[in-house]
Amino acid sequence: MSKKVFFVISLIFIFCVPMSVVNAGEAVQAVVDKVVAAYGGSKLVNLKTITINSDEFSRWEGQGYYPGTDQPVFHKQILTLNPAELIGKNQVRFTSAGVDYNYGDVVSGDKSTNLSYSYGTYSENDEGGYYGALGPYIRGIDTLLAYELHRRKDTAKLLDPVNYRGQAHHQISFEFPESPPLILSVDERTGLINKMTRIIENTEYNLAYQYDNHVVTDGITYATQYAFINTNQLQTMVIDRSIEVNRAGKQDFAVDKFLVKAAEQMPVSEEPQQTRLADDYYHITVDDRNSSFIDAGDHIISIGSTAGFGDRWNVFKNIVPNKSLKYHVVTHHHSDHLEGIEDAFDAGAILVVPDTVVASVEALFEIKPADGKIMSISEMTRLGPVDIHLFSSNHAEKNAILYAREAKTLFQADHYGGEHIGAPSPASLNTVYLKQTIDALDLDLDYLVGPHSRKVHRWQDFVAAVNAYNNDCPESRAICQ
Ligand SMILES: [Zn+2]
Incomplete structure (x- = not known):
């Protein structure tokens, strides 16, 4: 390449390429x-x-x-x-x-x-x-x-x-x-x-x-x-x-x-946890998700179908072996409470489902479960040691709750929870509705549990939380005016 040509190319470079960059920068700045x-x-x-x-x-x-x-x-x-x-x-x-x-x-x-x-x-x-x-x-x-x-x-x-x-x-x-x-x-x-x-x-x-x-x-x-x-x-x-x-x-x-x-909450458990609330009642936790298993003598009844139900069933089977899972109770239609249902079905359970939730459950299956594999319920249903009650709240049109009579324990989803250490977990408006439902049914309770907490809530803490519930929006806050 001659020096002259190189000089011309350099000029093109100096005047064209940098100029366009400068122009783009100026255009952005403008x-x-x-x-x-x-x-x-x-x-x-x-x-x-x-x-x-x-x-x-x-x-x-x-x-x-x-x-x-x-x-x-x-x-x-x-x-x-x-x-x-x-x-x-x-x-x-x-x-x-x-x-x-x-x-x-x-x-x-x-x-x-x-x-x-x-x-x-x-x-x-x-x-x-x-x-x-x-x-x-x-x-x-x-x-x-x-x-x-x-x-x-x-x-x-x-x-x-x-x-x-x-x-x-x-x-x-x-x-x-x-x-x-x-x-x-x-x-x-x-x-x-x-x-x-x-x-x-x-x-x-x-x-x-x-x-x-x-x-x-x-x-x-x-x-x-x-x-x-x-x-x-x-x-x-x-x-x-x-x-x-x-x-x-x-x-x-x-x-x-x-x-x-707020009171501190229990850390996520690295290892599976089991809490035995009574001779026949087990609350099982794996990866911060929970199900309850009730020993009905010759078979098992379960409730709580967030994702990973199969893992919790496997943990339970090691504690109480050689009993079949006969019934699995579905609480309500929310997607996070449907993710574990197929595991329960695959384990052989009949799915016990509020009638308003049957369509949501059926939609999970590519092949519709055979007749008798989904038990649609519209009123209180007794399954051996447990009673399944239905109630309406702002959370769902029909919520199933499981009352274990011997264990004096209630399993409910999304109306009361939290894993606060050393203090009652706080109540929401739905907790108030749950308390009214329990009072109307005249249930005798020692404990409440649920799918989102491994904490076992004592009845007196639940009552204290409901009594402390206060949703006033003080005028001192601009957003309340
Ligand atoms: Zn829910």
Whole structure:
């Protein structure tokens, strides 16, 4: 190669390739600047605190279909952030099917504390932190996306422009912690973020976030309407939003004074555990999941069909060998309580199922179980030493509970639980309903157990928890007003 040719090629290199990189960098910077300007300029960049009050409808089917659960539920949310220092407090309150949910988080950096206003307690959370616990909420607020885009502008990339709602939009992606990159659609004229998408690789999920009706308060711009669309289905719709800028004080990021530290919970057992509550009653734990087995003389009755039932049956068979599993009682229709049913069926059990749950159980099997292998029940059913009662609550239309008469023990799912050490586990509204049911049936009880806890709850602790149940929302909390 002649020196002259080399010189020319070098010139092309110097003037073309680096120029295009510089231009791309400038183009990204121009879009970031446009967004920052649209959301308040230096006021946004120097934001000390921001409080976002949202009224929204959310749709959640829960763990299985139950009439009413696909109705939109009205939520109130208050999110207070100091974004520069990664400090935040989130509070959520909603009522679904008659149950009041009242909870929150306080986060600082990578630490977070769960707040349970319903239980009156707080507890440290090993996972979470600013982006882990609050990321899903932050992504729903365009102002905070503008802030994060500015913070992480070094990771920003321009994608092909798009037309959205008839207007030309830039598309700019940037890295957001604990999430796939976020892709913002920015109106070329106004600099406002009108849409964000997240693509979760190797899944069918396609998440779209839409921001609408932008207004300005104290120099900061935000959308008063927001919709979250999960794979073409509307999931959350904010119908009203207001913000407060630079007004939060230290107390607004604190754990509320009236909450007390929750009692510590039993660690997950590495080894299978067995608790014998009476001559005929065994509660078996493997990997933090539990079933009860009742020795009915020449056969066994079981209940509790979360995943891994077969492992618990195997542990039990080593304790009481050579007896067949004749009946397995299914508590309710929620998916996490159906996962172990096939194991029980394969062990030979007749499935004892509330009539409203039979269709959910049958749907688990590729080949429909033979006649007689599913016993549909619609009223109290006595199986030797145990009585199966049915009752309605906000949790399910029909819940089966098992009362072992000799053991004076009740097995129930999802109405009372917790593995708190040295203190009664707290009650929920459903615990109150369970207590009313027990009282109406006039059951004589010493113990309560369930599928989600290996703790054996003493009757007097259960009664104390129900008596202590208090779901008042004090006026002193803004979310209660
Ligand atoms: Zn459930």
